Amino acid sequence: xxxxxxxxxxxxxxxxxxxxxxxxxxxxxxxxxxxxxxxxxxxxxxxxxxxxxxxxxxxxxxxxxxxxxxxxxxxxxxxxxxxxxxxxxxxxxxxxxxxxxxxxxxxxxxxxxxxxxxxxxxxxxxxxxxxxxxxxxxxxxxxxxxxxxxxxxxxxxxxxxxxxxxxxxxxxxxxxxxxxxxxxxxxxxxxxxxxxxxxxxxxxxxxxxxxxxxxxxxxxxxxxxxxxxxxxxxxxxxxxxxxxxxxxxxxxxxxxxxxxxxxxxxxxxxxxxxxxxxxxxxxxxxxxxxxxxxxxxxxxxxxxxxxxxxxxxxxxxxxxxxxxxxxxxxxxxxxxxxxxxxxxxxxxxxxxxxxxx
Amino acid sequence: xxxxxxxxxxxxxxxxxxxxxxxxxxxxxxxxxxxxxxxxxxxxxxxxxxxxxxxxxxxxxxxxxxxxxxxxxxxxxxxxxxxxxxxxxxxxxxxxxxxxxxxxxxxxxxxxxxxxxxxxxxxxxxxxxxxxxxxxxxxxxxxxxxxxxxxxxxxxxxxxxxxxxxxxxxx
Numbered sequence: 001x002x003x004x005x006x007x008x009x010x011x012x013x014x015x016x017x018x019x020x021x022x023x024x025x026x027x028x029x030x031x032x033x034x035x036x037x038x039x040x041x042x043x044x045x046x047x048x049x050x051x052x053x054x055x056x057x058x059x060x061x062x063x064x065x066x067x068x069x070x071x072x073x074x075x076x077x078x079x080x081x082x083x084x085x086x087x088x089x090x091x092x093x094x095x096x097x098x099x100x101x102x103x104x105x106x107x108x109x110x111x112x113x114x115x116x117x118x119x120x121x122x123x124x125x126x127x128x129x130x131x132x133x134x135x136x137x138x139x140x141x142x143x144x145x146x147x148x149x150x151x152x153x154x155x156x157x158x159x160x161x162x163x164x165x166x167x168x169x170x171x172x173x174x175x176x177x178x179x180x181x182x183x184x185x186x187x188x189x190x191x192x193x194x195x196x197x198x199x200x201x202x203x204x205x206x207x208x209x210x211x212x213x214x215x216x217x218x219x220x221x222x223x224x225x226x227x228x229x230x231x232x233x234x235x236x237x238x239x240x241x242x243x244x245x246x247x248x249x250x251x252x253x254x255x256x257x258x259x260x261x262x263x264x265x266x267x268x269x270x271x272x273x274x275x276x277x278x279x280x281x282x283x284x285x286x287x288x289x290x291x292x293x294x295x296x297x298x299x300x301x302x303x304x305x306x307x308x309x310x311x312x313x314x315x316x317x318x319x320x321x322x323x324x325x326x327x328x329x330x331x332x333x334x335x336x337x338x339x340x341x342x343x344x345x346x347x348x349x350x351x352x353x354x355x356x357x
Numbered sequence: 358x359x360x361x362x363x364x365x366x367x368x369x370x371x372x373x374x375x376x377x378x379x380x381x382x383x384x385x386x387x388x389x390x391x392x393x394x395x396x397x398x399x400x401x402x403x404x405x406x407x408x409x410x411x412x413x414x415x416x417x418x419x420x421x422x423x424x425x426x427x428x429x430x431x432x433x434x435x436x437x438x439x440x441x442x443x444x445x446x447x448x449x450x451x452x453x454x455x456x457x458x459x460x461x462x463x464x465x466x467x468x469x470x471x472x473x474x475x476x477x478x479x480x481x482x483x484x485x486x487x488x489x490x491x492x493x494x495x496x497x498x499x500x501x502x503x504x505x506x507x508x509x510x511x512x513x514x515x516x517x518x519x520x521x522x523x524x525x526x527x528x
Binding site: 056059060063084085086087088089090092093104105 | 408409410411412413414415472473474490491492494496497
């Protein structure tokens, strides 16, 4: 029976909350702490904007991923990794491999090399694919400014990143099965959950394992060695700082109105001339009614504007007959008595009431 | 390389180190004196060249070279080929590969080595130098063809492919 490597002598009977940041649970209102942490990683070095992520950055992220997370050692000796993406430049290839080359300047086995397919395809990352057209700019940050006299803000905007899929072939070339097994175990353990992540300038970029192929040379008469090809797809994105925009926000506003003096026909009639202190009040007298009392709360000047089926009108306050125009003060009760020329018909009296200030 | 040296006693009954040197000197006299094909070797200085972090490659202004060295070799140049950049797009008439036979002693005398990726200039005409990149530096001379009667290797076969002036055009 194998001896277990990880032996736990004690049990943690109080494991604590699932989310360490929120002992009482996340309230769902404030910005989550983890999101703040991620934003800090992206904005590190204080530019208030994320850094560009271009092809070379993603390639470097893949190299670092292989170097750090797929590092393989056999019998205590690390398998050499050619830590560059080899290109067409011959002398560059030579200069990257001389450290572990033999007398004939051939690379010593075992070694691992990362080969990138030159074609970078439009990405399949569902979070980014075909969601926003026309490179529209989006608010990213609001940065306070001070020009010596006025406070203001700069508005930082960025477009949606462009998704890209990059295919890498990580090849191990060796001449012992143990080395193959070791590398295979590390890769499969790493990709048990289908994907692993590399970290590029504050962003976690997913990598998916697509296939494992064997290209071993096991002919009887030629040199024999193992070569296996692990194909990975990086689902990255391009973020180009050339597309970022910084523009000042509104710091003060001045509203101006303009009118066309020539086109007077469209002006509302009586605008500005209407006397709001003057109102017309209609008093209806039903058949058989000849008087009415009206209490005033304001100092008002009253004149007759129009009459219908009325021959005389008498205004009285506290029994005192008054002639037109009648001036009433607050609290006065004006008594209006009429006579009608045609008995049996209703009468109408329209008064003009002007507020006296 | 191991410091331990083993005497070569192959075909020693009728061929030895003195014969080897004589044959080699006669050949070099013919090649360097009579034929006199002169080429220029541009060795990339891999220590001082400014290389990219990710790809290890350099732009034309970032590569540093060691001083160019003239050397002699037996030259064979393949016929030019008429190619295009795919599906008949943009015709391209390219020089063929250049194969050099170089005496190893000559390289030792000049204290130079020709490595994979170095550039070699061949003066095609008085006013036209063509440049090639070493695609096979012929370092492994284990076959009997490179020996005199199986005694010891004495020359290297170096294969070069043409490079456009966009990649290299002399120093």
